[in-house]
Amino acid sequence: MATVTLLSDEEVSADALAVFxxxxxxxxxxxxxNFWRALxxxxxxxxxxxxxxxxxMAPGMLDPLVxxxxxxxxxxxxxxxxxxxxxxxxASAKGMSPQMHxxxxxxIGMAAQTNALATALQVPVDPAFDPNS
Amino acid sequence: MATVTLLSDEEVSADALAVFxxxxxxxxxxxxxNFWRALxxxxxxxxxxxxxxxxxMAPGMLDPLVxxxxxxxxxxxxxxxxxxxxxxxxASAKGMSPQMHxxxxxxIGMAAQTNALATALQVPVDPAFDPNS
Amino acid sequence: MATVTLLSDEEVSADALAVFxxxxxxxxxxxxxNFWRALxxxxxxxxxxxxxxxxxMAPGMLDPLVxxxxxxxxxxxxxxxxxxxxxxxxASAKGMSPQMHxxxxxxIGMAAQTNALATALQVPVDPAFDPNS
Amino acid sequence: MATVTLLSDEEVSADALAVFxxxxxxxxxxxxxNFWRALxxxxxxxxxxxxxxxxxMAPGMLDPLVxxxxxxxxxxxxxxxxxxxxxxxxASAKGMSPQMHxxxxxxIGMAAQTNALATALQVPVDPAFDPNS
Amino acid sequence: MATVTLLSDEEVSADALAVFxxxxxxxxxxxxxNFWRALxxxxxxxxxxxxxxxxxMAPGMLDPLVxxxxxxxxxxxxxxxxxxxxxxxxASAKGMSPQMHxxxxxxIGMAAQTNALATALQVPVDPAFDPNS
Amino acid sequence: MATVTLLSDEEVSADALAVFxxxxxxxxxxxxxNFWRALxxxxxxxxxxxxxxxxxMAPGMLDPLVxxxxxxxxxxxxxxxxxxxxxxxxASAKGMSPQMHxxxxxxIGMAAQTNALATALQVPVDPAFDPNS
Numbered sequence: 168m169a170t171v172t173l174l175s176d177e178e179v180s181a182d183a184l185a186v187f188x189x190x191x192x193x194x195x196x197x198x199x200x201n202f203w204r205a206l207x208x209x210x211x212x213x214x215x216x217x218x219x220x221x222x223x224m225a226p227g228m229l230d231p232l233v234x235x236x237x238x239x240x241x242x243x244x245x246x247x248x249x250x251x252x253x254x255x256x257x258a259s260a261k262g263m264s265p266q267m268h269x270x271x272x273x274x275i276g277m278a279a280q281t282n283a284l285a286t287a288l289q290v291p292v293d294p295a296f297d298p299n300s
Numbered sequence: 301m302a303t304v305t306l307l308s309d310e311e312v313s314a315d316a317l318a319v320f321x322x323x324x325x326x327x328x329x330x331x332x333x334n335f336w337r338a339l340x341x342x343x344x345x346x347x348x349x350x351x352x353x354x355x356x357m358a359p360g361m362l363d364p365l366v367x368x369x370x371x372x373x374x375x376x377x378x379x380x381x382x383x384x385x386x387x388x389x390x391a392s393a394k395g396m397s398p399q400m401h402x403x404x405x406x407x408i409g410m411a412a413q414t415n416a417l418a419t420a421l422q423v424p425v426d427p428a429f430d431p432n433s
Numbered sequence: 434m435a436t437v438t439l440l441s442d443e444e445v446s447a448d449a450l451a452v453f454x455x456x457x458x459x460x461x462x463x464x465x466x467n468f469w470r471a472l473x474x475x476x477x478x479x480x481x482x483x484x485x486x487x488x489x490m491a492p493g494m495l496d497p498l499v500x501x502x503x504x505x506x507x508x509x510x511x512x513x514x515x516x517x518x519x520x521x522x523x524a525s526a527k528g529m530s531p532q533m534h535x536x537x538x539x540x541i542g543m544a545a546q547t548n549a550l551a552t553a554l555q556v557p558v559d560p561a562f563d564p565n566s
Numbered sequence: 567m568a569t570v571t572l573l574s575d576e577e578v579s580a581d582a583l584a585v586f587x588x589x590x591x592x593x594x595x596x597x598x599x600n601f602w603r604a605l606x607x608x609x610x611x612x613x614x615x616x617x618x619x620x621x622x623m624a625p626g627m628l629d630p631l632v633x634x635x636x637x638x639x640x641x642x643x644x645x646x647x648x649x650x651x652x653x654x655x656x657a658s659a660k661g662m663s664p665q666m667h668x669x670x671x672x673x674i675g676m677a678a679q680t681n682a683l684a685t686a687l688q689v690p691v692d693p694a695f696d697p698n699s
Numbered sequence: 700m701a702t703v704t705l706l707s708d709e710e711v712s713a714d715a716l717a718v719f720x721x722x723x724x725x726x727x728x729x730x731x732x733n734f735w736r737a738l739x740x741x742x743x744x745x746x747x748x749x750x751x752x753x754x755x756m757a758p759g760m761l762d763p764l765v766x767x768x769x770x771x772x773x774x775x776x777x778x779x780x781x782x783x784x785x786x787x788x789x790a791s792a793k794g795m796s797p798q799m800h801x802x803x804x805x806x807i808g809m810a811a812q813t814n815a816l817a818t819a820l821q822v823p824v825d826p827a828f829d830p831n832s
Numbered sequence: 833m834a835t836v837t838l839l840s841d842e843e844v845s846a847d848a849l850a851v852f853x854x855x856x857x858x859x860x861x862x863x864x865x866n867f868w869r870a871l872x873x874x875x876x877x878x879x880x881x882x883x884x885x886x887x888x889m890a891p892g893m894l895d896p897l898v899x900x901x902x903x904x905x906x907x908x909x910x911x912x913x914x915x916x917x918x919x920x921x922x923a924s925a926k927g928m929s930p931q932m933h934x935x936x937x938x939x940i941g942m943a944a945q946t947n948a949l950a951t952a953l954q955v956p957v958d959p960a961f962d963p964n965s
Binding site: 404 | 512
């Protein structure tokens with residue numbers, strides 16, 4: 168269960184529905200996933216979040232699939248069940264093959280391990296890593 | 301300060317020095333960064349960590365730069381100061397431009413925000429995300 | 434499922450039942466939520482946790498509703514599903530309106546995003562933030 | 567050290583300088599803290615982050631001091647050194663007394679403890695917490 | 700639901716089945732838990748993870764039960780539902796009594812609380828903690 | 833720098849000094865570490881934290897050294913720099929040898945890695961882990 172209700176198209180405000188329309192047009196599907204239906208209680212936050220997400224995840228110097236895999240990595244480290252599922256599905260839809268998924272998992276696992284070791288050891292940062300050096 | 305001493309080449313065991321040699325040969329530099337000098341107290345863990353890291357970060361379906369950016373993303377979410385520095389430097393060395401860094405940061409920030417919102421809202425996972433559906 | 438059984442009134446020790454009685458009297462309800470029933474395997478920890486919680490969450494310089502919203506914020510950042518639910522419900526019971534909930538979520542999301550950015554950028558702390566300056 | 571340089575007023579773009587101007591006008595101070603100087607490498611993210619922050623932290627159903635304390639709580643749970651400092655300073659500037667700080671800390675500590683216990687016990691969510699019940 | 704399918708013995712590769720065989724022989728049970736069935740999509744990662752786990756969790760200066768309790772502690776702090784369950788069960792199978800479980804929980808809760816307080820207070824590390832002092 | 837001042841013996845209240853006295857007597861040293869000097873702004877929280885800590889870390893079914901190592905594990909996963917240092921030092925003072933430290937690190941690293949993998953894979957909990965099964 169969510170801590171708020173998931174709003175149907177009939178229940179949301181006109182402002183929220185306009186965001187739903189943009190999500191549908193951008194993604195080329197009628198389906199609006201639960202995250203947006205929960206967020207629709209606050210049309211201003213819904214709009215701000217969607218607009219920024221659309222901008223951030225658009226093709227740029229990094230391609231959208233790479234961005235989705237980075238999103239999965241952050242979501243995993245933050246322990247967000249919903250986000251792991253939604254962005255793994257999004258990455259697959261954008262072309263992530265099972266082999267690419269496997270490599271993504273391997274990097275995530277490796278990073279988590281060495282993050283823990285570096286923190287437990289309190290390794291001092293090498294001066295060589297200074298971007299100004 | 302670290303919770304252990306950082307071992308010089310003269311202080312490490314022969315097994316650890318062999319790992320240092322492989323790091324140097326693989327990376328084409330004499331420099332051994334502090335993480336490995338801290339880990340060298342346990343030559344078995346040093347060897348296991350380096351061997352797995354070398355394998356995981358090698359070119360595959362994902363290119364090494366993408367893997368480094370994923371590493372930065374995980375390290376950020378885990379709050380590992382050392383790892384953020386070392387892998388941002390590694391990504392730059394592998395060709396991450398300032399513009400790519402900027403996009404990486406934007407995705408990390410976006411993911412952190414929606415991770416928090418999805419968790420606070422306890423949004424239920426959409427059945428549509430099921431890889432078996 | 435829990436990693437321990439949830440103890441009924443009949444199953445707990447006299448010491449644990451005394452804590453249940455205090456919870457009931459303090460909250461004005463017969464209902465004991467699952468957290469306390471799981472914790473009741475250790476009457477000493479149950480007592481210590483409840484006594485401290487009752488003290489910490491009591492009216493002070495901050496009112497109880499503000500304290501509940503802070504509790505929701507921490508629970509979200511820590512990814513505790515149970516605690517997000519229990520303290521969102523508690524905040525609502527203490528008067529958190531849907532609009533207040535929305536503002537709480539907006540701050541949580543904003544903080545999560547800038548936390549990630551500040552960590553990824555490893556921004557040095559401004560001397561101006563020193564409470565002794 | 568940061569993973570990017572901190573940009574002076576002379577080094578930022580016109581778009582970034584316009585954001586700095588708005589920060590100065592909004593806060594009534596000439597001082598621009600390091601976070602914004604690091605973020606200024608990406609004027610679009612700088613603008614998006616500042617505009618959203620200004621909106622989210624403005625007076626609403628929750629007063630700005632309560633919002634700052636929630637920000638401190640999230641930043642603590644996320645382990646963001648920079649953000650703990652900057653938002654503790656901001657909360658103090660907005661009127662958080664030492665006694666209020668103390669109560670904030672007590673709630674943060676209490677929440678962290680029960681978050682860990684609930685997670686270790688994997689306590690199932692009570693149906694009574696359902697907002698639709 | 701998982702983000703990948705859980706592979707049966709009939710569906711895994713010969714390399715993966717060899718790892719399953721070693722898990723069965725090492726643990727003295729036919730049962731392969733879901734984690735390994737999910738990981739089996741990548742026989743190389745399955746092998747690397749299992750081999751390292753078997754080595755790390757074997758009797759050494761610390762006994763296996765102590766290691767399992769440390770594993771539960773980390774898994775709790777990282778918010779990994781699966782791992783809390785699997786390693787609590789493993790600890791119980793290795794002799795963790797309810798009283799030991801209770802003490803483990805008390806330490807985890809205490810640590811989480813003081814971790815949060817030390818972070819919120821940004822307490823500077825005492826020079827006395829320096830292992831070289 | 834801390835977000836509060838570190839209080840000297842001369843600056844703390846009589847109630848706080850009484851806690852310092854108990855810390856000194858219990859530990860057999862005159863030295864009071866920074867954590868308690870920061871916490872002393874709130875004598876009630878100082879007392880509650882110290883009393884509970886003393887109880888929790890006392891010999892029980894688990895010996896004090898095992899408890900300290902569990903504390904280090906949680907502190908690492910929570911990314912608390914201060915706590916990693918203070919409890920690694922405490923564990924060493926209680927008899928943790930370099931070899932034991934190495935094994936502790938290996939378990940922490942292993943757990944962090946499999947925590948991340950289980951979360952990224954969203955592995956469903958095996959019914960066999962049910963303590964009531």
